[in-house]
Amino acid sequence: MSAAETKAPASPVSVPPPPAHHDTPRAAAGRAPRRRAGAYLPYALIAPTVVAIAAVFLWPLVKTVIMSFQDVGRRELWTGQAAEWVGFEQFTNILGDGEFWDVVWRTVLFMVACVVATMGGGLLLAQAMQRMSTWIRLALTAALVAAWAMPLLVATSIFRWFADSDYGVVNMVLTKYLGLDFRGHNWWLDPKQGFLIIAAVVIWGAIPFVTITLYAALTQVPRELEEAAALDGAGAFGVFRYVTWPVIKPVFQMVATLSVIWDFNVFGQVFLMRGNEPEPEYSLLGIYSFEKAFESNSFSQGAAISLITVLLLSGVAVYYLRQLLKIGEVE
Numbered sequence: 447m448s449a450a451e452t453k454a455p456a457s458p459v460s461v462p463p464p465p466a467h468h469d470t471p472r473a474a475a476g477r478a479p480r481r482r483a484g485a486y487l488p489y490a491l492i493a494p495t496v497v498a499i500a501a502v503f504l505w506p507l508v509k510t511v512i513m514s515f516q517d518v519g520r521r522e523l524w525t526g527q528a529a530e531w532v533g534f535e536q537f538t539n540i541l542g543d544g545e546f547w548d549v550v551w552r553t554v555l556f557m558v559a560c561v562v563a564t565m566g567g568g569l570l571l572a573q574a575m576q577r578m579s580t581w582i583r584l585a586l587t588a589a590l591v592a593a594w595a596m597p598l599l600v601a602t603s604i605f606r607w608f609a610d611s612d613y614g615v616v617n618m619v620l621t622k623y624l625g626l627d628f629r630g631h632n633w634w635l636d637p638k639q640g641f642l643i644i645a646a647v648v649i650w651g652a653i654p655f656v657t658i659t660l661y662a663a664l665t666q667v668p669r670e671l672e673e674a675a676a677l678d679g680a681g682a683f684g685v686f687r688y689v690t691w692p693v694i695k696p697v698f699q700m701v702a703t704l705s706v707i708w709d710f711n712v713f714g715q716v717f718l719m720r721g722n723e724p725e726p727e728y729s730l731l732g733i734y735s736f737e738k739a740f741e742s743n744s745f746s747q748g749a750a751i752s753l754i755t756v757l758l759l760s761g762v763a764v765y766y767l768r769q770l771l772k773i774g775e776v777e
Contacts, residue, residue, distance in 0.1 A: 568656030594654035
């Protein structure tokens with residue numbers, strides 16, 4: 447091979463970089479407004495929802511706060527006449543009234559009894575559902591959902607029939623099958639017995655939600671851990687305490703907090719069970735506020751009682767929000 451036929455290796459060809467795209471001031475100015483409009487699009491989409499929530503919840507709350515510092519009667523409410531500002535007079539009158547504190551303690555006791563019975567019964571039913579066959583569990587779930595979906599008016603009518611003094615099922619069962627003399631017994635003469643019937647309505651309507659929610663939490667408990675604890679010698683209570691409870695505790699606390707809020711604000715069950723005219727012995731905070739506002743025509747006192755109720759439940763609401771945040775952090 448001659449030297450002439452020998453070729454030097456070709457040097458790598460350098461590809462020039464693509465020319466940089468330089469925007470003109472006009473093009474850059476045209477894209478900036480589009481970018482800003484895109485940033486505001488999510489806020490524009492949720493704006494109708496925010497306005498609706500403010501109209502339904504925020505404005506009534508603001509109006510309630512304003513009315514609690516005024517003296518609003520029928521004339522001011524119907525004619526739109528400016529009401530007199532009385533400052534904290536409504537609050538001092540209410541907090542200084544012994545009847546108000548009797549109602550508060552009655553409401554707290556009623557709420558505690560309903561929450562304890564609801565959470566205990568719901569937990570037992572949820573654990574029983576774990577041991578049922580598929581078809582029985584589905585049938586029970588359908589029954590629970592049907593009970594939960596039943597209108598309050600229908601539920602209270604059924605329980606009023608159960609406790610009827612002449613044709614009630616409760617009196618018939620106690621007399622015929624248990625040998626007790628409850629013929630013609632009136633459950634409403636004694637408020638303690640009457641609140642048993644009212645509590646039964648509240649618990650019956652609340653247990654479906656608690657049961658289904660706790661059953662969903664129980665399905666998240668690893669079966670391997672329960673079997674390992676049983677093999678190590680732990681009994682049924684030990685397995686529940688050291689394995690099951692730590693897993694379902696956040697959900698249990700969240701549902702219990704919701705039950706406290708719901709049962710503290712019970713109104714319809716008492717109002718309907720007593721024929722829309724509850725006696726003073728059956729007065730809870732919701733009933734007491736309603737009577738002050740619409741029967742005594744002191745709308746400002748009713749607003750002040752409602753605001754005090756909100757303040758009493760604010761600590762429970764904060765605890766509920768903290769539980770939600772903790773569950774979110776765990777997930």
